[in-house]
Amino acid sequence: MQEDRFFTPREIAAALTFVVLAVLMGAGSYRTGFRMSGGNGGAAMSASTAAAPVNGQSLYATNCAGCHGAQAQGGVGPGLGITKDWSDAAFAEAVLHGKTPEGRNLSPVMPRFGETGLDGAPATDEQINAIHAFVKGL
Ligand code: HEC
Known part of the structure; x- marks a missing residue:
């Protein structure tokens, strides 16, 4: 047991x-x-x-075309053909701070995108350069 x-x-x-x-x-x-x-x-x-892809064409369409025209031909704002000869830095200075390469202050109608941002977010160099490249390609 x-x-x-x-x-x-x-x-x-x-x-x-x-x-x-x-x-x-x-x-x-x-x-x-x-x-x-x-x-x-x-x-x-x-x-x-992952960074969202930067698309100059769509950035231009949503932020600029309303005033400068779909083909940057001009509307409320002037045509942007002249900016083809501008450096990216000069273009950014105008778009972000409203100052042209000649040192002229743009009218307040032109937004200061350095303050307003693009599509509701702070504008990056990459975005501004992409818009410039798109405008130059028109
Ligand atoms: C609410 C209307 C409006 C919007 C939106 C706007 N602009 Fe402008 N822009 C203007 C006006 C008006 C002028 C001309 C101001 C002046 O000559 O004093 C101007 C001027 C400019 C100039 C200078 C052109 C020159 O011949 O000196 C550039 C560059 C420019 N805009 C780029 C842009 C870009 C890029 C965007 C979008 C990111 C944009 N603008 C969005 C109204 C606008």
């Missing part, structure tokens, strides 16, 4: 098998979960930190 107090080799084998299986399953699901969250995290990060 004393034998009943001890595990038989069979019971020990069964218990070990159970433990080994549990560890394997745990490790497996841990690894799968890790891989999945790692992959998703990486994808979400690269999507949210």
Whole structure:
């Protein structure tokens, strides 16, 4: 009867098998979960930190065309053909701060995009240069 107090080799084998299986399953699901969250995290990060592509044509259309015309031919504001000869820095000075290369202050009708921003966000050099490139290409 004393034998009943001890595990038989069979019971020990069964218990070990159970433990080994549990560890394997745990490790497996841990690894799968890790891989999945790692992959998703990486994808979400690269999507949210990637800079939006800068498109001079659409920036011009939403911020400038209303006054300068769809083809920069002029409207409320003058045609922008003259700016083809301007450097990017001179163009940016006019668009951001309302000052022409000759040092003339543009009328207040022309927005100071350095203050108003573009599409509701602070204007970047890249955006202004892209608009300049678009206007020069017309
Ligand atoms: C609300 C109307 C309006 C909007 C919007 C506007 N402009 Fe103007 N812009 C003007 C007016 C008016 C002038 C002329 C001001 C003057 O001569 O004193 C002008 C002048 C300029 C000049 C100087 C041209 C020259 O011959 O000296 C440049 C360059 C210019 N705008 C670029 C832009 C760009 C680029 C955008 C968009 C990012 C833009 N403007 C948006 C009205 C506007």
